[in-house]
Amino acid sequence: MTIEDRLAAATTALHEQLLTGRLVAQLKARMDAAADELAVLRNRLDDEQADVDKLEKPSLSRFLASLRGQQGDVDKERAEAEAARLAVADAKARFDTLRTEHLAARDRLAKMANAPAEHAAALEEKERYLAESGDPRGAELAANGELRGRITGELTEIRQALGAADNVHLYLSEVRERITKATLWSGMDVLSPGLSGRSEMLEAVDKVHEGSIYAGEWLATLKNELADIGEEMPELPAMDILLPKWWQEWTVYVNGLPVYDNVFPRVLKAGNNTGEAIAIIDALRKRLESRETSVAARLAQAERERAALHA
Template identity: 90%
Template sequence: MTIQDRLAAATAALHEQHLTERLVEQLKARMDAAAGELAALRNRLDDEQADVDKLEKPSLSRFLASLRGQQGDIDKERAEAEAARLAVAAAKVRFDTLRAEHLAARDRLAKLAGAPAEHAAALEEKERYLAESGDPRGAELAANAELRGRINGELTEIRQALGAADNAHLYLSEVRERITKATLASGLDVLSPGLSGRSEMLQAVDKVHEGSIYAGEWLATLRNELADIGEEMPELPAMEILLPKWWQDWTVYADGLPVYDTVFPRIVKAGNNTGEAIAIIDALRKRLEARAAAVAARLAEADRERAALHA
């Protein structure tokens, strides 16, 4: 097989893989819809059969109905149950057919799993041949390969930063949920001070601190990832719940009254600041997504230039 024949076969296999991927997705969606329809029809059949069973059950009312010539009611219910049974059977056939087609498409896709690697290898073989043969395209393809390598590296780093931003956003959202619980607990303690209420509030605050540790780790990772792509870490508000030094014994009084309520606004402030931080990180994620899309477009353009050189 010549280099060109190998590349043509690899290109055809890659195209078939892309088509098969779309077919698998389409069949999966249709199969899921058919499964939902089948489940709904089975529920309807159960209801219709329950109506029939109820009418067929020996009872005084059924005996009196038969004397009055009202047999038509049960015949109607039986007909509706039979119609539901036929609908279930037809839906089952549709579902089974789609499932078989989906499995066959998945099997075909599995056999085409090596298509991308084979296509890449065939392209590289042709590029080596062109470079060694002195064909002018060889130098252009080498430059294109270097360009694609740089763009791929940039895209990888941006995606790593975006992944760190996603995780930071996730853990900050978890912290905010824990702060909400701590806010409720501290509010209840203000309204009804007591040892049990204070214990519950302090446990909730401890949960916030615990979650903040994980969020802080991802924020540190995000800072490093952003530095790698020349982005600055945005400034975030302070999100710690700074409890007063006397929170352990709760013995501080003002005008003869314990100062429990000073904790509540501290927790509320931490919650507000965390919400602000989440919004800042969300804006950062959108910027990174836009940057990744722009770099991906550059890579696609370089891929088209490579394909044109091979034409």
């Protein structure tokens, strides 16, 4: 391996160490946030289970209620406890995934501990080579090796940002599909309030929230990746479905049934905003692809210059 090859490799390794160090810090922050969320959800589960236990505790009032067929409160609390239990399981899975990724990235970083020393040694070797070599190409070859290392590192960062943008597009597209289902069910609920589709609508909205969590994680990753290459994160419209408390929003009744609530327009707005966000991310992907092509062309030119110097 020539001196310029060793210098290029050492420069790339040093750059990779810096990127991995940033990744470790990012994953640590996300893991800590997931741990906080998990703790909150576990406390909520404890509260919900306590409510269930209280209602299920043998008592005269509960016995009389069962005789009259009034099991609604118990069933409701059980359903809420089960929902809380599922939320805890989902949050625990996200925390475990982030913890695994963090440990793996930390292990990779540990293996790169010698990168700064190896880069410094390669630079010293280059200086000795240039001092002892009478060939004028020596300085040009060393400079070329340093240039190729920098370009390779830049190309790696751009491709990482592009990969994050691709994942954002994928998860936002999935969220939009889930919003479409939620829109259909909420529309049915407006047309036939309280008669059909209520539980399906609530389930569909929950699915939207679930998908938004993963999309949000990749949006955070994309923002960090763009910062590494000096790109600004584009501003995206709000895509959350901000649901009110049902009993506060159902204000018009016919025969005891609500005839209108504002869930449908909120879901519809979230769908429109998600579609707009996807278009913005698509434009970003095109810019990154163009930049990737440009940097790859610079690297190819540096390789040709290297070959010419060796000729």
